Amino acid sequence: MFITRLISGIILVALSLLFICTGGDVLLAVMLVLSLIGMFELYRIFDVEKKLPGIFGYVSCITYYLNLKFHFSEDVMVIMLGFLIALLGVYVFAYPKYHAHQIMAAFFGLFYVGVMLSFLYQTRMLPQGQFIVWLIFLCSWGSDTAAYCVGVLFGKHKMSPILSPKKSVEGAIGGVVGAMLFTAIYCIAITNIFTLESINIVPLVVMAGIGALISMIGDLAASAIKRNFEIKDYGKLIPGHGGVLDRFDSMIITAPLIYFLAYYIYL
Structure with a gap:
């Protein structure tokens, strides 16, 4: 199961890189x-x-x-x-x-x-969108990865015992901090690689923190719907991950948030 999930995850990331870069x-x-x-x-x-x-x-x-x-x-x-x-x-x-x-x-x-x-x-498709769009992934998948790691190592207090018993308050904090850290590293990297002068790191890091926090609501909301109807996954399209909604549940909330933060505050 882990190998299947890992392989699917790698393919998903590769396809995301391809399609996002193509735009x-x-x-x-x-x-x-x-x-x-x-x-x-x-x-x-x-x-x-x-x-x-x-x-x-x-x-x-x-x-x-x-x-x-x-x-x-x-x-x-x-x-x-x-x-x-x-x-x-x-x-x-x-x-x-x-x-x-x-x-x-x-x-x-x-x-x-x-x-x-x-x-x-x-x-x-926004100005600088080829760089800003990756915040959506960092807030969703990056935050989720950081939250999982921190939760496994330090998780003691349940964040939502009924909806998601494995999620902890410590993991949630780790997810937000992790997303902000990933974004800071990402911004520094693209600034050096593409010799950009117009990338303002601080607001992007703050946006990532807000996005990571909101992404958890999206994740839990999707879990709530599944529990209401007593289903494990929305689909089986992505081996080891479930359906589109299982993999993109947090991104559904994060994408519009990052768009409007970027449009009205950053750009």
């Missing part, structure tokens, strides 16, 4: 595919993955990503509102075929997975 339409297409798979995993819990509410969700997600590319509407709320009206139409005219929670889950899935994950692409 542009390639990254946009990859994020769309990941979003659709993630939505399918979430919709499956509510039994709408192959039904009309879910299909409308996939179409709306594709429309949203096409809008990121072609900018046919400056206001994303047009897409969200259109999807909501379509869902309510399905709910009303097919009543009582679908339950209210299925309709709400279909709308939630588009925003929670499709829209939130898209901020990884949007961060990459």
Whole structure:
């Protein structure tokens, strides 16, 4: 199991490097595919993955990503509102075929997975985005790795005994500090390698700390949904890791946070 997880992790990191460095339409297409798979995993819990509410969700997600590319509407709320009206139409005219929670889950899935994950692409497309985007990974995967190591060595106080019994307060602190340390090292490295003068390390390190803290909420929220429905993993796409939502659960929250911190504070 460990070897499988390790190999999958290495492949995942390699693919991330490839797609993030490439950026542009390639990254946009990859994020769309990941979003659709993630939505399918979430919709499956509510039994709408192959039904009309879910299909409308996939179409709306594709429309949203096409809008990121072609900018046919400056206001994303047009897409969200259109999807909501379509869902309510399905709910009303097919009543009582679908339950209210299925309709709400279909709308939630588009925003929670499709829209939130898209901020990884949007961060990459910012000025200096080729450097800033890696903060999302450092806050999510880097923080998770640091939290695990510190938790194993020093963890004594449970952070969330019911949702995640293995996570500790000490591990959480280690995760935040680790993400900030990784980011500082990363910033120093890229400054020297690319001879950059415009990279301001301090705000990026602070952003990493905030992102690492918020990523834990994303992780625990995804765990809460799984516990509510008594499932172990969202999917089996990534051997040893589960599905897209299992691997990107913290990144779903971290990506938009880093984007807006970078857009309004750093740049």
